[in-house]
Amino acid sequence: MFKDYNTNQLILPLDLEVKLQKNDIAFSIHQLVESIPHIAFDSFFRQTGCPAYHPRMMLKIILCGYTQSVFSGRKIEDLVKDSIRMMWLAQGYEPSYRTINRFRVHPEMKELIRQCFIQFRCQLVQEKVIDQEAIFIDGTKIEANANKFTFxxxxxxxxxxxxxxxxxxxxxxxxxxxxxxxxxxxxxxxxxxxxxxxxxxxxxxxxxxxxxxxxxxxxxxxxxxxxxxxxxxxxxxxxxxxxxxxxxxxxxxxxxxxxxxxxxxKTDQDATFMRMKDDYMKNGQLKPGYNLQVASEGQYTLAYGIFSNPTDTKTLTPFLDQIQEQYFSLPEYIVADAGYGSEQNYEDILTKRQRTPLITYGHYMKEQKKKYKTDPFKTNNWLYDQISDTYTCPNQQAVTYKYTSTRTDSTGFKRTFKIYECEDCASCPFRMSCTKGKEGTNRLLRINEKWEQQKEHIRAKLSEEKAGSIYRQRKVDVEPIFGFLKANLGFTRFSVRGKSKVENDIGLALMAVNLRKYAVRM
Structure with a gap:
């Protein structure tokens, strides 16, 4: 005995919403886009010409396509005709791939994506998923849609x-x-x-x-x-x-x-040649790409930024400015890894923003080891006399203050160093272990007092139980986002060219990661 099956019999269509599961990701997408204020869509309105598809509907089907690891306009068009959730979100409309592609690179699309992140964060706060105590910042490099040999x-x-x-x-x-x-x-x-x-x-x-x-x-x-x-x-x-x-x-x-x-x-003039971790050519060749910076909490992306600078150190200050101007007020703790630790960044967070940086510096982990603390040739372990302003080297020679030097980096930031010189290194038995300077020259010691004070402040903060536990959470909070983005979603290379279009592309992909994670816990 079989269940009735007859393709010649007319079946009345039911509301497609009935066919979706209660925790389907389409409901999360619908709820998010509907929460965006109406004023954000006013720039898409036109008085003349054929009536356009509603931008809410277009945003929903594009977001839904990205959550299914579909980034091609043609494939999104096919999904609108085949997928039940896409049919429900589109409500019977079938926009062409040209319409889809034009919409997602539209200049006003950037504001819609920004509103998505703002509304999504408000939703997380209302549901008490995040506590707004800290944000975790990290970056990754994603290859641009450009030829590798057009440098x-x-x-x-x-x-x-x-x-x-x-x-x-x-x-x-x-x-x-x-x-x-x-x-x-x-x-x-x-x-x-x-x-x-x-x-x-x-x-x-x-x-x-x-x-x-x-x-x-x-x-x-x-x-x-x-x-x-x-x-x-x-x-x-x-x-x-x-x-x-x-x-x-x-x-x-x-x-x-x-x-x-x-x-x-040459094929994407906003892209910069960088060294990628995903080196599929296995030759260390630089490839055109963008530096993606992400601010997260609870493994959800709350803000993002695209930069052409390959180093993370110089992206922190403009990224924090972007977060404050476009997304939300900064919480008490700014957490990042040692790649962001610099005198300029510490001064910006402590002095200008009045926040607490939980950011380690280059040799922080080495300084915690017993071997480093007992090494007599490390200048941090030398005796210092504050009254005479002198250090004592392992050979018990006085290292006295000589002069002050100022260095200015490419961004115009000035660093001040106090230069100390050892009395006599000519007959020192420890010379080979202490310095790599030429024979006949004395050991010079460059001390940046402001930098040393900042490092001491960071060490003291990270030794506190609360701050230390927040910093240890960094690895399990922000880094999995890049794993979800590249491994689970399959977003490893941009499909558009130009920084403005790339920002839209990665914004949709990061929101798709957020929605997939949010839908699972529903």
Whole structure:
């Protein structure tokens, strides 16, 4: 006996919501998008033309597609026709892949994604899933949708630009000496600008035209041959100067694209070449990518940022600014690993933001080991006399203060060092173990008092029971997000180009990770 099955009989369609399970992820997506204020969708409204699909519906089906590890517009279009949850979210509409792709890279989409994160965090706070006591920050690098061999390096451009400047200056001086061209009014004595190179080309072209005119007027074959011979050199110079104009224009454009970066990709100019952990080529080759920074709590992403700088140290301050301006007020504790530990970051969090940084520094773990604490050659273990401002080295020699030095990094941040010098290292039996300096020189000790005070503050904070337990939670809070994103969701490479589009792409993917985790606990 079988259950009734007849494809020729008409069956009335029921509401698709009935067919979904109570904890289906579609309900979580629906609830989240419906909580976004109406004003966030006003920018999508148009008075003229064919009525557009509602942005709430479009956002729901894209989010649903991302939760199912579907990032292609064509495949999302197919899901709308095949998947029950997608049919319910779309309510019978079937937008094309072009409409889907245009919507998710729309400039106003960034505000919708931001509202998603704000509303999702409010939902977590109401349900007491997070306590808002600390945020955990970490970063990962994701490969850009760009060719691996379209790199442009800043050092190479600077090298070729310097060579061009030297050659153009040399040519200009030679033409002046030979009185081939008159002297020009220059804005900068060091190099010729694009306008000045264009003027130089005009002057040389006048010389070429003058020779050409003389050739045309002359009826003597030998004389024309002589004029043609003399015209050859300025004609070659004219061709060279025009080539320089094209190259200089290209170099200036390259410098604008570089900004503070050292490289960029020709196929995605916002991408920077970085060293990836997922090195599938197994050769350590740099690949174009973006630095993704995430702030989390309870293994949920609460805020994110995309940066072109490959180092985490310089991204912390702008990322915290972005969190405060766009997402929420910072909690008491800012937790991150040693990659973010620097004097500038500590000063920013302690002084400017009045928060507590639970961020270790480079040698924090080594300093906790017994071997480090008992090593007589570590300067942290040297005796210090505060009255005389001197250190005592392992050979019982006095290391006295000499002068103060100030260093300024690429961002303009200044660090102050006190320089100490040992009395005599010439006959020291411990010289080989104590210093790598040249023979005949004494050991120099550079002490950054502000940095040492900050490190002492961090050590004291992390030794507290509460702060220590919060810091130990970091590994199990923020790092699993990257595992879910790359391993479970399968998001290992961007599918769009340009920083603004990449921000939308990764924002949808991170929210999809949040929704999958949230739906499981329902």
């Amino acid at each position: 442009v390096w800043k050092k190479s451009v600077e090298k070729y630009h310097t060579s061009l400047v030297e050659k153009s200056n040399q040519l200009y001086n030679e033409l002046l000496e030979k009185q081939i061209i008159p002297e020009m009014t220059r804005e900068n004595d060091e190099q010729l600008s694009l306008e000045e190179l264009a003027q130089l080309a005009e002057k040389i072209e006048e010389v070429v035209e003058d020779y050409t005119e003389k050739m045309e007027k002359s009826s003597d074959a030998n004389e024309r041959k002589q004029w043609r011979k003399e015209r050859k050199t300025p004609k070659q110079l004219l061709k060279q100067v025009k080539e320089w104009i094209v190259r200089k224009h290209k170099y200036q454009k390259d410098f604008e694209i570089f900004g503070t970066r050292n490289s960029y990709s």
